[in-house]
Amino acid sequence: THTHWILFMFLLTLQRVAPGGEAGVWPMPRKMSEGSERYALHPQGFSFRYGRDSSAQLGCSVLDAAFRRYFALCFPENTVETDRLSVSAGHGELTANTVWGALRGESHFRDLIIRLSRNLFLKIEDFPRFQYRGILLDTSRHFLPVRTILKTLDVMAYNKFNVLHWHVVDDPSFPYQSQSFPDLSNKGAFHPQSHVYTQADIRKMVSHARLRGIRIIPEFDSPGHTQSWGKGQPGLLTPCYKGLHPSGTFGPVNPTLSTNYNFMGRLLKEVSTLFPDPYIHLGGDEVDFSCWKSNPDVRMFMKKMGFGTDYGKLGSLYFKNMMNIIETLNKTSVVWQDVFDYHSSPKSLDVVEVWKAGCYMCEVRRVTAAGVRVILASPWYLDQPGPTHEWSRFYTVRPLAFTGTEHQKRLLIGGEVCLWGEYVDGTNLAPLLWPRASAAAERLWSDEAQTSSVSQAYPRLAAFRCKLLRRGVQAQPLFVGHCKHEYEDL
Amino acid sequence: THTHWILFMFLLTLQRVAPGGEAGVWPMPRKMSEGSERYALHPQGFSFRYGRDSSAQLGCSVLDAAFRRYFALCFPENTVETDRLSVSAGHGELTANTVWGALRGESHFRDLIIRLSRNLFLKIEDFPRFQYRGILLDTSRHFLPVRTILKTLDVMAYNKFNVLHWHVVDDPSFPYQSQSFPDLSNKGAFHPQSHVYTQADIRKMVSHARLRGIRIIPEFDSPGHTQSWGKGQPGLLTPCYKGLHPSGTFGPVNPTLSTNYNFMGRLLKEVSTLFPDPYIHLGGDEVDFSCWKSNPDVRMFMKKMGFGTDYGKLGSLYFKNMMNIIETLNKTSVVWQDVFDYHSSPKSLDVVEVWKAGCYMCEVRRVTAAGVRVILASPWYLDQPGPTHEWSRFYTVRPLAFTGTEHQKRLLIGGEVCLWGEYVDGTNLAPLLWPRASAAAERLWSDEAQTSSVSQAYPRLAAFRCKLLRRGVQAQPLFVGHCKHEYEDL
Numbered sequence: 001t002h003t004h005w006i007l008f009m010f011l012l013t014l015q016r017v018a019p020g021g022e023a024g025v026w027p028m029p030r031k032m033s034e035g036s037e038r039y040a041l042h043p044q045g046f047s048f049r050y051g052r053d054s055s056a057q058l059g060c061s062v063l064d065a066a067f068r069r070y071f072a073l074c075f076p077e078n079t080v081e082t083d084r085l086s087v088s089a090g091h092g093e094l095t096a097n098t099v100w101g102a103l104r105g106e107s108h109f110r111d112l113i114i115r116l117s118r119n120l121f122l123k124i125e126d127f128p129r130f131q132y133r134g135i136l137l138d139t140s141r142h143f144l145p146v147r148t149i150l151k152t153l154d155v156m157a158y159n160k161f162n163v164l165h166w167h168v169v170d171d172p173s174f175p176y177q178s179q180s181f182p183d184l185s186n187k188g189a190f191h192p193q194s195h196v197y198t199q200a201d202i203r204k205m206v207s208h209a210r211l212r213g214i215r216i217i218p219e220f221d222s223p224g225h226t227q228s229w230g231k232g233q234p235g236l237l238t239p240c241y242k243g244l245h246p247s248g249t250f251g252p253v254n255p256t257l258s259t260n261y262n263f264m265g266r267l268l269k270e271v272s273t274l275f276p277d278p279y280i281h282l283g284g285d286e287v288d289f290s291c292w293k294s295n296p297d298v299r300m301f302m303k304k305m306g307f308g309t310d311y312g313k314l315g316s317l318y319f320k321n322m323m324n325i326i327e328t329l330n331k332t333s334v335v336w337q338d339v340f341d342y343h344s345s346p347k348s349l350d351v352v353e354v355w356k357a358g359c360y361m362c363e364v365r366r367v368t369a370a371g372v373r374v375i376l377a378s379p380w381y382l383d384q385p386g387p388t389h390e391w392s393r394f395y396t397v398r399p400l401a402f403t404g405t406e407h408q409k410r411l412l413i414g415g416e417v418c419l420w421g422e423y424v425d426g427t428n429l430a431p432l433l434w435p436r437a438s439a440a441a442e443r444l445w446s447d448e449a450q451t452s453s454v455s456q457a458y459p460r461l462a463a464f465r466c467k468l469l470r471r472g473v474q475a476q477p478l479f480v481g482h483c484k485h486e487y488e489d490l
Numbered sequence: 491t492h493t494h495w496i497l498f499m500f501l502l503t504l505q506r507v508a509p510g511g512e513a514g515v516w517p518m519p520r521k522m523s524e525g526s527e528r529y530a531l532h533p534q535g536f537s538f539r540y541g542r543d544s545s546a547q548l549g550c551s552v553l554d555a556a557f558r559r560y561f562a563l564c565f566p567e568n569t570v571e572t573d574r575l576s577v578s579a580g581h582g583e584l585t586a587n588t589v590w591g592a593l594r595g596e597s598h599f600r601d602l603i604i605r606l607s608r609n610l611f612l613k614i615e616d617f618p619r620f621q622y623r624g625i626l627l628d629t630s631r632h633f634l635p636v637r638t639i640l641k642t643l644d645v646m647a648y649n650k651f652n653v654l655h656w657h658v659v660d661d662p663s664f665p666y667q668s669q670s671f672p673d674l675s676n677k678g679a680f681h682p683q684s685h686v687y688t689q690a691d692i693r694k695m696v697s698h699a700r701l702r703g704i705r706i707i708p709e710f711d712s713p714g715h716t717q718s719w720g721k722g723q724p725g726l727l728t729p730c731y732k733g734l735h736p737s738g739t740f741g742p743v744n745p746t747l748s749t750n751y752n753f754m755g756r757l758l759k760e761v762s763t764l765f766p767d768p769y770i771h772l773g774g775d776e777v778d779f780s781c782w783k784s785n786p787d788v789r790m791f792m793k794k795m796g797f798g799t800d801y802g803k804l805g806s807l808y809f810k811n812m813m814n815i816i817e818t819l820n821k822t823s824v825v826w827q828d829v830f831d832y833h834s835s836p837k838s839l840d841v842v843e844v845w846k847a848g849c850y851m852c853e854v855r856r857v858t859a860a861g862v863r864v865i866l867a868s869p870w871y872l873d874q875p876g877p878t879h880e881w882s883r884f885y886t887v888r889p890l891a892f893t894g895t896e897h898q899k900r901l902l903i904g905g906e907v908c909l910w911g912e913y914v915d916g917t918n919l920a921p922l923l924w925p926r927a928s929a930a931a932e933r934l935w936s937d938e939a940q941t942s943s944v945s946q947a948y949p950r951l952a953a954f955r956c957k958l959l960r961r962g963v964q965a966q967p968l969f970v971g972h973c974k975h976e977y978e979d980l
Binding site: 141142143145147148151172173190191194195421422423424425426427428430431469474475476477478479480481482484486487488489 | 631632633635637638641662663680681684685911912913914915916917918920921959964965966967968969970971972974976977978979
């Protein structure tokens with residue numbers, strides 16, 4: 001990914017203006033030269049162009065689309081004040097080694113251009129601290145309308161988030177409309193028509209995300225958290241027993257049946273075609289062994305396999321089979337930390353997501369010591385609504401503050417903000433996410449030494465929030481105050 | 491107010507339908523006869539008419555407007571399923587002893603008519619438990635757009651709230667645009683044009699509220715919480731001293747200057763003309779005596795008055811003067827409990843609002859024992875965002891569970907949900923209020939014995955929330971689940 005250099009230029013009409021500081025630039029870039037020359041932009045004289053020597057040229061759909069999108073953001077009708085500007089000529093240059101870098105560099109131009117002072121600093125050097133900067137959305141506990149997800153992707157891009165971890169299905173509902181297994185959503189969704197994501201919906205989301213430099217990683221959590229699957233796929237879940245008889249309730253996926261792995265293989269094959277990202281999240285959290293224990297067929301299987309009473313071994317077996325499936329699909333699997341904890345050969349795992357509270361750094365140390373990559377989520381659980389000033393709690397996380405070698409540190413590939421859906425749907429998603437997730441965004445993008453002060457971050461984040469309001473995002477206030485353009489429900 | 495009887499009829503086309511329970515009827519009416527006869531309504535055959543013997547007739551603007559408004563709510567285009575309905579004839583009757591009673595009775599018809607089952611129970615007897623059912627909005631810590639307030643009034647009416655306690659001004663900003671003292675908002679608002687309420691805005695709000703049976707009680711909090719007043723009214727605030735010299739900061743309104751009472755009199759006269767409600771809220775909370783103590787002129791005044799070092803007496807003097815002003819305006823004053831606590835003749839107060847945490851019932855007991863009316867707010871502070879399931883905490887309040895005579899109980903005229911503005915503006919007001927405030931609404935309207943179970947309330951409140959979504963209200967979810975019509979940001 002570092003082989004091509006992209007160079008593009010933006011031609012513009014400039015006028016010197018008074019200095020205005022760095023308010024609203026978020027997340028903080030690595031280097032921003034605040035030289036004495038400051039310019040204001042004239043929209044009529046402004047255009048994005050590919051550089052002559054750029055390896056990307058007209059026809060690069062991602063950047064072509066970005067030019068169009070960002071021009072509108074740079075010059076929204078109501079903020080152009082042409083009378084203040086006079087005309088002179090100039091140009092700026094953006095050099096990036098990938099299309100995605102160009103995309104995110106561009107978002108800096110936009111940041112700088114549309115803030116109140118309309119200053120432009122021509123020299124910015126920037127790169128992300130972590131390659132994985134994610135947000136988890138949960139569409140099982142509540143259905144999130146497609147439009148809500150698309151809008152969230154837009155705001156993610158403003159924050160330089162680059163991964164949507166989509167926790168598609170779970171116990172309460174199965175909104176993924178499968179081509180191979182239509183009964184899963186026909187019987188497992190809250191409603192088979194109005195509360196499902198069709199294949200077309202998903203293609204739209206994936207494309208919308210891609211144009212904004214965002215990967216979508218789907219999670220099909222199993223073997224636990226699968227109650228909704230059972231409705232449309234008889235035989236998938238383990239029948240729980242009360243004494244000698246089935247209790248009528250069901251537990252995790254039945255790991256003793258090869259038919260279930262066949263089903264999983266076919267479902268994940270479909271999913272892996274729909275989602276181009278190399279990662280697939282397999283879940284694996286909170287597997288309740290008690291139902292497996294209660295079931296005589298499972299107990300017999302345990303005996304046959306020589307597992308004794310260690311149901312972690314059964315869980316391991318399940319995940320070995322699942323990871324074989326993922327391997328044949330040429331994908332990389334992500335699992336929740338539980339799998340690392342009960343797995344008999346944890347080193348065989350690809351990527352582990354650390355989510356539990358308590359000493360999460362201990363777990364990060366253990367997983368990286370085993371040579372396995374880590375995504376850190378524990379300190380960024382936003383789903384429990386709390387006072388907005390919690391943003392500082394999310395901001396002051398130090399993801400690398402664990403004891404370990406340099407190699408271990410490099411294995412921490414990034415972090416993730418989790419917005420679980422128990423109390424979240426389209427009515428409150430935006431104010432719950434923004435700007436609290438923005439605090440995590442800066443932590444994951446920027447240099448920690450340059451962004452360690454909450455009090456210095458506060459005015460920048462407050463200004464960034466006002467910018468989000470102007471773009472129609474329902475980002476809630478940090479504290480007492482106002483924005484030039486307040487959010488108004490129209 | 492109990493002299494006129496209003497009778498009006500609604501003529502409608504009915505069809506028997508299957509029973510559907512009481513889902514989504516909120517707050518719970520006193521009596522609802524669930525007789526075996528159930529009917530569905532045909533919009534073409536439905537109309538509101540005044541009864542022949544009704545003392546209100548065509549031309550009663552409040553009810554005329556309500557008929558129009560409610561018809562649209564009863565039959566939104568997307569919920570009419572005419573193919574399911576056949577035609578027969580019938581009529582219903584609503585008897586109420588005031589226009590406002592008719593208005594709120596009508597909201598029951600609407601509740602019943604538009605829920606999914608479209609059942610109609612013809613016999614409802616209902617009346618409010620408390621006459622004062624309020625919501626406090628704070629427009630000083632953040633400016634709330636007029637449209638946000640109008641929309642909130644609509645939702646208040648759906649919940650049978652009948653008072654908007656408008657905490658207009660406070661330390662951070664003074665958004666009230668005064669005709670007599672334009673500098674107050676010119677200098678004290680966040681922005682003198684975009685962040686103010688004009689006289690026309692306020693007339694619009696008052697009228698909008700009136701048509702929905704809602705009183706607007708303005709609060710001009712003093713002598714504390716007045717920092718923003720000082721900018722546009724020099725001499726109003728007490729200069730604080732550090733030793734022998736002014737520190738440059740200012741404290742509460744200077745109570746020693748007659749010019750300040752003249753100013754207050756003129757301002758409140760203007761306010762009392764604009765807001766027709768008989769109540770005006772004078773605030774009086776959290777008066778910081780330390781600035782008064784530091785000021786040599788105030789100390790001299792204390793000496794002259796023989797107050798010793800009891801600054802509560804100075805506060806009392808201030809409020810005696812304020813209440814004289816209110817009396818000459820023929821208004822009733824409401825004050826925060828602090829005034830009752832420091833006032834030298836607390837029995838002279840009209841209405842006291844109890845807001846402090848801790849043993850708020852002790853305070854209710856003390857105030858009612860002094861023969862003074864009480865509004866209870868302490869248990870309904872919603873401004874600190876919390877998990878939605880707090881609704882049950884707001885629901886299980888027992889406002890009359892204090893030791894006192896029957897007379898004392900009658901002095902508790904109602905309660906109020908407070909949504910202070912530190913972390914609240916137009917971006918998150920609706921999900922923070924709804925449906926948590928709805929829990930308080932039922933507590934204030936309905937019979938406590940019939941509504942004491944959280945688990946029985948849950949499905950009704952969840953259904954009521956879905957109804958709010960269908961009306962475009964961003965009411966957040968109670969817990970995992972779905973609505974037929976989800977909220978979608980368009």
